[in-house]
Amino acid sequence: MNLKNAYRNGTERLRTSGVPEPELDAWYLLEYVTGIGRASYYADPDREMAESRKAEYDRCIEARSRRIPLQHITGEQEFMGLTFHVNGDVLIPRQDTETLVETALDLLDCGKSAKRTEERIVRLLDMCTGSGCILLSMLHYAKCRTEGIGSDISAKALKVASENARRLGMTAGFIESDLFEKIEGKFTMILSNPPYIRSAEIAELQDEVRLYDPAGALDGKEDGLYFYRKIISQSPTYLEDGGYLIFEIGHDQACDVTGMMRAQGFSDVSVKKDLAGLDRVVYGRYIR
Numbered sequence: 001m002n003l004k005n006a007y008r009n010g011t012e013r014l015r016t017s018g019v020p021e022p023e024l025d026a027w028y029l030l031e032y033v034t035g036i037g038r039a040s041y042y043a044d045p046d047r048e049m050a051e052s053r054k055a056e057y058d059r060c061i062e063a064r065s066r067r068i069p070l071q072h073i074t075g076e077q078e079f080m081g082l083t084f085h086v087n088g089d090v091l092i093p094r095q096d097t098e099t100l101v102e103t104a105l106d107l108l109d110c111g112k113s114a115k116r117t118e119e120r121i122v123r124l125l126d127m128c129t130g131s132g133c134i135l136l137s138m139l140h141y142a143k144c145r146t147e148g149i150g151s152d153i154s155a156k157a158l159k160v161a162s163e164n165a166r167r168l169g170m171t172a173g174f175i176e177s178d179l180f181e182k183i184e185g186k187f188t189m190i191l192s193n194p195p196y197i198r199s200a201e202i203a204e205l206q207d208e209v210r211l212y213d214p215a216g217a218l219d220g221k222e223d224g225l226y227f228y229r230k231i232i233s234q235s236p237t238y239l240e241d242g243g244y245l246i247f248e249i250g251h252d253q254a255c256d257v258t259g260m261m262r263a264q265g266f267s268d269v270s271v272k273k274d275l276a277g278l279d280r281v282v283y284g285r286y287i288r
């Protein structure tokens with residue numbers, strides 16, 4: 001079978017299975033299996049595929065037709081321009097979450113455009129770190145001296161996060177902890193993208209998310225705010241004077257989360273929107 005026919009069949013198979021963007025996913029998988037990019041493909045679309053490549057492509061298409069996310073098939077997701085290894089033990093990094101990282105870098109005033117400064121050590125805690133994408137991209141892009149810890153209740157998630165640190169050649173600490181249970185010391189900034197979907201709404205999520213993202217990374221319990229409540233009430237003990245607490249939130253949670261932070265004594269509480277114009281990030285400072 002040649003490339004063109006394989007791609008066409010792959011696309012049709014995904015379309016029949018109700019995959020949202022069949023052309024795109026069939027293309028990514030073809031590129032993943034053959035290593036052939038667009039330019040090379042269009043130079044000779046009638047090229048025959050090796051039997052073993054064709055079998056591998058069929059296997060990938062079959063997996064995707066069962067709505068297994070593309071990222072679980074390729075084992076990768078790009079986030080903040082870095083490549084993260086992912087599997088079913090971690091939430092696949094979302095583009096929305098880049099808003100959290102960009103806002104955090106701006107707050108620390110040591111983001112991509114800042115001058116490098118060696119003056120202070122910025123201590124970061126990424127709570128519910130999952131793949132480690134938030135922590136590791138902060139450490140990668142921050143131009144000040146940074147130290148970081150990622151915590152998660154899931155040992156399996158931490159294995160993925162450590163593997164990502166290793167692949168990216170970065171040093172970070174990873175701690176298995178139920179929220180602050182095993183956390184010690186004070187931090188300049190606590191970041192978190194906790195589970196925030198209301199339990200009753202999990203059933204309505206698309207198959208890729210509902211079936212293949214870990215339920216523990218999504219479920220924010222009854223009102224979706226369980227983890228915000230806990231983290232907000234305990235974080236003052238773990239923040240340096242003037243330290244920041246910064247969250248990703250669901251698009252309809254800004255009012256509740258800002259309210260809780262103000263009630264807990266946080267100042268400068270603010271909301272940032274994502275690229276789609278939806279409320280996505282809430283942050284504030286704890287000044288003693």
Ligand code: GLN
Pocket residue numbers: 091094193194195196197209217218219
């Ligand atoms: N943003 C994710 C989603 O839409 C949810 C992530 C979370 O609960 N932290 O599925």
